[in-house]
Amino acid sequence: MSAPWKYEKDRVFIKRLIVLLLVFFLLIIVLITRVFYLQILQGDRYRLLADKNRTSVRLTLPSRGNIFDRNGVKLAENKKNFQAVLIKEEALNVQKSLENFEKIIVLDEDEKARIQKEIKRKRPYMAIRIKDGLSFEEAAKLHLNAPDLTGIQIEEDLIRHYPLKDVNAHLIGYVSLMNDKDLEENPDDPLADLPGYRIGRTGLENSFEEVLKGIPGFKKKEVNAYGRSVRVLEEAVSQKGESLNLTIDSRLQEVALTALGKESGSAIVMDVNTGEILAMVSSPSYDTNIFTMPVPVKVWRSLIDNEKRPLQNKALTGTYSPGSIFKLVVALAGLEHKIIHPNKKVYCGGKVTIGNHDFHCWKRSGHGMVDLEQALMHSCDVYFYELAQQIGAEKITNMAKRLGFGVPVNIGIKGEREGLVPTPEWKKKRFKDDWRTGDTVNLSIGQGFLGTTPMQLVYMTAQIANGGKKIKPHVIKGEGVDTPASLGFKKEHLNLIKRGMNKVVNHEKGTAYRSRINVNGEKMAGKTASTQVRRITKKEREKGIIKQEDLPWKYRDHGMFAAFAPVQNPRFAIVVMIEHGGGGSSSAAPVAAKILTETLKLYPKNN
Amino acid sequence: MPFFKDRNCYLKNYNLSLTDKIKGFNYKLLFLVCLAVFISIGTLYSAANGEWHRWADKQFIRFLLSLGALVFASMINLRLWMKYAYVIYGGSFLLLIGVMVFGHVGMGAQRWLNLGFMNLQPSELMKIALVLALARYFHGTTLSEIRSIRGIIPPVLMMVCPVALILEQPDLGTGLMLVFCSAAIFFLVGVQIWKFALVGLAGVVSVPILWTFLHDYQKKRVLTFLNPENDPLGSGYHIMQSKITLGSGGLFGKGFIQSTQSRLEFIPEKQTDFIFTLIAEEFGFLGATALILLFFIIILYCFYVGMISNNYFGKILATGLGINFALYVFINIGMVTGLLPVVGVPLPLVSYGGTAMLTLFFGFGLVQSVYINKEMVIGRNGSIDDE
Numbered sequence: 001m002s003a004p005w006k007y008e009k010d011r012v013f014i015k016r017l018i019v020l021l022l023v024f025f026l027l028i029i030v031l032i033t034r035v036f037y038l039q040i041l042q043g044d045r046y047r048l049l050a051d052k053n054r055t056s057v058r059l060t061l062p063s064r065g066n067i068f069d070r071n072g073v074k075l076a077e078n079k080k081n082f083q084a085v086l087i088k089e090e091a092l093n094v095q096k097s098l099e100n101f102e103k104i105i106v107l108d109e110d111e112k113a114r115i116q117k118e119i120k121r122k123r124p125y126m127a128i129r130i131k132d133g134l135s136f137e138e139a140a141k142l143h144l145n146a147p148d149l150t151g152i153q154i155e156e157d158l159i160r161h162y163p164l165k166d167v168n169a170h171l172i173g174y175v176s177l178m179n180d181k182d183l184e185e186n187p188d189d190p191l192a193d194l195p196g197y198r199i200g201r202t203g204l205e206n207s208f209e210e211v212l213k214g215i216p217g218f219k220k221k222e223v224n225a226y227g228r229s230v231r232v233l234e235e236a237v238s239q240k241g242e243s244l245n246l247t248i249d250s251r252l253q254e255v256a257l258t259a260l261g262k263e264s265g266s267a268i269v270m271d272v273n274t275g276e277i278l279a280m281v282s283s284p285s286y287d288t289n290i291f292t293m294p295v296p297v298k299v300w301r302s303l304i305d306n307e308k309r310p311l312q313n314k315a316l317t318g319t320y321s322p323g324s325i326f327k328l329v330v331a332l333a334g335l336e337h338k339i340i341h342p343n344k345k346v347y348c349g350g351k352v353t354i355g356n357h358d359f360h361c362w363k364r365s366g367h368g369m370v371d372l373e374q375a376l377m378h379s380c381d382v383y384f385y386e387l388a389q390q391i392g393a394e395k396i397t398n399m400a401k402r403l404g405f406g407v408p409v410n411i412g413i414k415g416e417r418e419g420l421v422p423t424p425e426w427k428k429k430r431f432k433d434d435w436r437t438g439d440t441v442n443l444s445i446g447q448g449f450l451g452t453t454p455m456q457l458v459y460m461t462a463q464i465a466n467g468g469k470k471i472k473p474h475v476i477k478g479e480g481v482d483t484p485a486s487l488g489f490k491k492e493h494l495n496l497i498k499r500g501m502n503k504v505v506n507h508e509k510g511t512a513y514r515s516r517i518n519v520n521g522e523k524m525a526g527k528t529a530s531t532q533v534r535r536i537t538k539k540e541r542e543k544g545i546i547k548q549e550d551l552p553w554k555y556r557d558h559g560m561f562a563a564f565a566p567v568q569n570p571r572f573a574i575v576v577m578i579e580h581g582g583g584g585s586s587s588a589a590p591v592a593a594k595i596l597t598e599t600l601k602l603y604p605k606n607n
Numbered sequence: 608m609p610f611f612k613d614r615n616c617y618l619k620n621y622n623l624s625l626t627d628k629i630k631g632f633n634y635k636l637l638f639l640v641c642l643a644v645f646i647s648i649g650t651l652y653s654a655a656n657g658e659w660h661r662w663a664d665k666q667f668i669r670f671l672l673s674l675g676a677l678v679f680a681s682m683i684n685l686r687l688w689m690k691y692a693y694v695i696y697g698g699s700f701l702l703l704i705g706v707m708v709f710g711h712v713g714m715g716a717q718r719w720l721n722l723g724f725m726n727l728q729p730s731e732l733m734k735i736a737l738v739l740a741l742a743r744y745f746h747g748t749t750l751s752e753i754r755s756i757r758g759i760i761p762p763v764l765m766m767v768c769p770v771a772l773i774l775e776q777p778d779l780g781t782g783l784m785l786v787f788c789s790a791a792i793f794f795l796v797g798v799q800i801w802k803f804a805l806v807g808l809a810g811v812v813s814v815p816i817l818w819t820f821l822h823d824y825q826k827k828r829v830l831t832f833l834n835p836e837n838d839p840l841g842s843g844y845h846i847m848q849s850k851i852t853l854g855s856g857g858l859f860g861k862g863f864i865q866s867t868q869s870r871l872e873f874i875p876e877k878q879t880d881f882i883f884t885l886i887a888e889e890f891g892f893l894g895a896t897a898l899i900l901l902f903f904i905i906i907l908y909c910f911y912v913g914m915i916s917n918n919y920f921g922k923i924l925a926t927g928l929g930i931n932f933a934l935y936v937f938i939n940i941g942m943v944t945g946l947l948p949v950v951g952v953p954l955p956l957v958s959y960g961g962t963a964m965l966t967l968f969f970g971f972g973l974v975q976s977v978y979i980n981k982e983m984v985i986g987r988n989g990s991i992d993d994e
Contacts, residue, residue, distance in 0.1 A: 047857065
């Protein structure tokens, strides 16, 4: 019945169907293999990715550790802060809510721009900070108008507060909000995106950031593909940062800052036996509380443009020629190397000529025959010019390094400068020039290349005052050394220098005689320094030197005074530095006298 | 030469009674198909996080409707299907044109025709209509005709015209499926291998030209397929998340309604095209493999029906529909496992969606019809007289 065409057609069909079946079978094997590869061979990897997908850890801000002074006075604490935040997805109309908000609280243009930027950047369920530091009244007003402010919520959090405002500005430093640069630099910091997260920028707030900031708490939540949380899986509360207890006495801080007045300068008070720093101020100061909120441009500019540089901590980062205070170092080097004999006298005729260059004493008529004590008392330059040549630069610089110059004192605050102790090798490298006798002569009166910070100067003064004990200066309580090692100086040499320093203040011909003090019989001893910030030309010298008061502020000499008190059994060392203050005896010594008087009153003997 | 139990099979008016038809029904195939749907309903229940009224209940109603369509298709005389094969094809083609004119734009593509009570996707209908038309055509041709150029032109046109319209919608997935399905049928009926090679070569050469005709989103999908990690938050996101979902299932899976990836909406089309990942996540490698094997057995059944059919129309119809079903499986699973680009092909019988299930069941109804009438002999033009 069937035609032949049919059989052939069926035969081809069956043959090809079998081939197709094989192909399909192979494809099925491919699929199963692929699923095997993904689920079994790569299963662990994908399981991990799935877990990463589904969980999100949201951190909660810890509150920052407090900072106390030595008497338990709070220098930095946390204060309640009301802030308005916007959650996009909860607003009926984001822009309308913002408009209504502005009817109640004014926002400046910068803030508005930032808010608009964050509205674009952040996910709809994330909080956007609108305004920080709202008063209770403002917060209440916003609450009343809540129906018009959909999506805007008042959040209560803690904000850094410095009760003493400008008194400890440079010491404590400040915290501020993350800026765009921080976000770029720390793309992985999970706290960075939280509104209200502030980090320490300067001073102790910056140096002890890790200690103060505490441990953030977290909420581990299950989130869906859009990042919305579904449920909380795990939770831990945040832990407050550790407190810092300082060696600082905030009363002395206030005294020191007041004593410095409008001058640009710094003052440091140190306990010579323990290395505790009781006061460290830099002037002019500023109220650190302004930085916890975004700083208005005008305020920022006024700080930046001020020629007295209020933002700089001059006690740690100001580098100056130590001037005549360095004579203490030269004297000690001379004594230790037996080049200076206490009774040996040197003739000062007002100047010394080395090569074809005249080196003048500050007193043009000269001091006549002077021994070491007198040379210190009068701050005679010629005495040191002569002796320095005999001692040589190397012994002087070695002594300087032994006393702590050329390296940071390292009291625990970041950014301290190391200053500079020049050596022949250094000069060769820096200027491609040989060390000359003139350099040694300049070095002998603390001028020239030498650079020191007020902290290094007070450190040296304290170590001379305490009889050559190597103390560790510090601001955090308990960081000192219990039994300081000896620096290895002969007591009699130190006593000789101390006697010289005593005469500077308490001898009627001493350079700081007018600033002498007497607190229940306790007196101070010290050394003045006036360092030039410009060169006095020969021509000018002949014409007659211009009086300091007649020079523009920035050309006036720096005035410095290093001292200790009491003269017998010293307890405190102080350095006062006044930029362009004129002379050390007229500008710095009176300030130091005021501060030391208060110090001795606050810490009387046998207490 | 098959042995015929029913001597009446040669009669022009060979007609089985309703009882015969019900007796002749292949219940094993029906069971396997229904099993796949039950898996679907269970999975949709899980996809909705243990919720009946989101997808599962609707899918169940569609299943009942589709079951009706299956019974209807299987009860109709195979001769009648052959008689109206071209009519059905023509009707589907007109609907495709209709969708171009009145179609509903969904997901950026014009695919649906809103009939009031349901959205009709004519391209789905075309998958069956084209197989019917090709079966009818090749039933009437001799092998030499098939192997001649003249004889192959009409079926190629039957394929190309609807494919052109479907690509225009644009629906790359369905278009490709029609091309592959037709190509497989051409292969089965005996078109020479060198012709495939020639067309393949021409295809490769014209890829750069075709590329310019692709829509931007299609280009992007192909590029993303080639390197999904390149753009994990853009179009590579689907593929990456799809692989994560699958891979995280491991050997035994996370358990029923224990999926994390799908529940947390990392898989955007978890109830439709990406439903395989959900099954693989919850039931692991064992579950996924079992499902793939179930599909393979269904394919085998279709081929078996084709093989034992006594008429060429039935052979091509059953195997063609089996091939169509297989293509769904290969493309969908290949796509969600990252072997193929994401072209929008659902997992047959399992993905949520009305038209696909309805047409698939209709197709299985036709396969049943072939099975019931397996002993029927049909002449070149539909009768036994003109041989």
